[in-house]
Amino acid sequence: MFPLDTLPAALRQAQPLLWHNPGLRPAAAALTASGHGRAEIEAAIARWQRFAPLLARLFPDSVAADGRIDSPLLSQSDEHGKPLWVKADHALPITACIKARGGVYEVLCHAEELALAAGLLHAGDNYALLADAPAHALFAQHRILVGSTGNLGYSVGVMARALGLGVEVHMSHDAKEWKKQRLRALGATVVEHAGDYALAVAAARNNAAADARAYFIDDESSLLLFFGYAAAAWDLAPQLAAAGLRPTPEQPLRVYLPCGVGGAPGGVAFGLKCLFGDAVQCVLVEPVASPCFLLRLATGDDALSVYDIGLDNRTVADGLAVPRASATVAGIVGPLIDAVITVSDASLLAEVRQQWQQHGLRLEPSAAAGFVAHQLASEQWPGDIIPVVWTTGGNGLPDEVFLPLLAE
Ligand SMILES: Cc1ncc(COP(=O)(O)O)c(C=O)c1O
Known part of the structure; x- marks a missing residue:
């Protein structure tokens, strides 16, 4: 049994935290060891393509005529005036979420x-x-x-x-x-x-x-599910190229992914590492009350839940309120995750407000997590990076749900 009292105090005290994964391995070695790879993602991409005519037919109002389910890559500046990219899955066709x-x-x-x-x-x-x-x-x-x-x-x-x-x-x-x-x-x-x-x-x-x-x-x-998410990396790559961004290990992409059970962010991280190798850093972001993936990576124990370290799994980020990480996903992507950052509910709500007021983005609290994480990382883990915040849901929020969030 992992000695829980050796976990970072901030984790157990529900304080925001940047945690570097000591189990991170070079991408090529970790991908080989995972037993999975590009072929499974390419099969998913081919299936999406086969279904494109059906999706265009069933959802003519939200899916473009080409039947693709993808979101734009938006550009912003961060609080230091540096470029920040936003992969806008909060506006994904059909469901407005990753x-x-x-x-x-x-x-x-x-x-x-x-x-x-x-x-x-x-x-x-x-x-x-x-x-x-x-x-x-x-x-x-x-x-x-x-x-x-x-x-x-x-x-x-x-x-x-x-x-x-x-x-x-x-x-x-x-x-x-x-x-x-x-x-x-x-x-x-x-x-x-x-x-x-x-x-x-x-x-x-x-x-x-x-x-x-x-x-x-x-x-x-x-x-x-996992390989469906992983295919997203193939959508992002040409968008980066079109924006003139060419990640290298010296100037890597740093992608902030809100994390619940781990499937969506783990799948996307897997796809990104397949495409960019060590030229991408994958950072999962969890609420301070529900850091289940961090707990799993830190302890290696699939059975542990956030309750076991005294946390209550209560968070305004409903999509991320998960007590125990996916053992399957953690087993595949554990060595591909560079870091995990935990964020407070108050900071999520402040960011929901900020993104709406300054950029007109309608985000649910879970989806704002990457921005908060980027602020923390800018102070504690600076570097020559290309930051990408993945906004994972919210465009579907009705006014009567969204507007009260702005007042919280
Ligand atoms: C908006 C949003 N972001 C991120 C996630 C995280 O996905 P996963 O639970 O697969 O880690 C969820 C999960 O429901 C979600 O609803």
């Missing part, structure tokens, strides 16, 4: 599998036919279950319902009411739990096991 990259993707994987098995789809077909009545009738006989703090459930729900699949989303007590209502409006079943995210995921897993026509999307250990 979880679409995994959640929508895994629904598409399942739909493809069902349609191929039923003989409704063949190699080379235009996947837009999956919006036709026969496919809809097939999908209506199946359902998808997922546990979520909100955004994964919505991403899965919106895609699954558009195809005609049934959806049951198990939500933790952190999940915001408006996120539940939005799901119900799609025709999803929402099961509310008084417990935390880990309990909601377990409940969804149990229910799915009892139903032969149910498919469980496992936020804690799905590799399909």
Whole structure:
């Protein structure tokens, strides 16, 4: 058992902290040792491309005619007047959050599998036919279950319902009411739990096991989610090049990724290390009350939760309110994570306000974490870097939810 009293005091006292990962390894060696690689990401990219005509057909208002699900790379200046780049997944088409990259993707994987098995789809077909009545009738006989703090459930729900699949989303007590209502409006079943995210995921897993026509999307250990997220690196690379940015180990990218269970930031980090190697630093950002990934990396113990070190996992960053990191993701990307930074709720809310007032970005608190982390890193870990803040959700926040956040 790891001696918990050797953990940084700031971690146990819920104080903001920059933690350098002593387990970081050179990217090439860590990628080889992970047993995974580019081929899985390229398969995900190819699948996204196959589905592009369907996405354009199903979501004509939010998805461009080319059917791509991507967000812009925005430019800002940081508080020292230096360039700061923003990968704006808070404005991602369809769901306005990063979880679409995994959640929508895994629904598409399942739909493809069902349609191929039923003989409704063949190699080379235009996947837009999956919006036709026969496919809809097939999908209506199946359902998808997922546990979520909100955004994964919505991403899965919106895609699954558009195809005609049934959806049951198990939500933790952190999940915001408006996120539940939005799901119900799609025709999803929402099961509310008084417990935390880990309990909601377990409940969804149990229910799915009892139903032969149910498919469980496992936020804690799905590799399909992981490689769906990883494909994001392939979207970022040409945007950086177009902005004239060429990261090198001497002047690396430093990418700040808000982290809950670890799937989304871990997947993106994996993709980035595949493309940029040691010319990218991947920094996860967690709330001070929920630093589950830091805890996992520091101790190597998959079973530990933030409760075990006296933290309460209560945070305004609902998407990041996760007590225990994904063992699967930590096992793959642990040696690829350069550092973890923890941030306070007050700083997240201040940044939500600032980004709205100064840049017109509508962010949820989780999505503002990268900006706060960059401020802390600028003081404690300066360097010749190209900083990229990944904004992971928020454009879908209705006024009645967003405006009160500005007053907090
Ligand atoms: C807005 C937002 N950002 C970041 C994350 C973190 O993703 P993960 O839980 O896969 O680490 C989430 C998760 O739901 C989220 O909703």
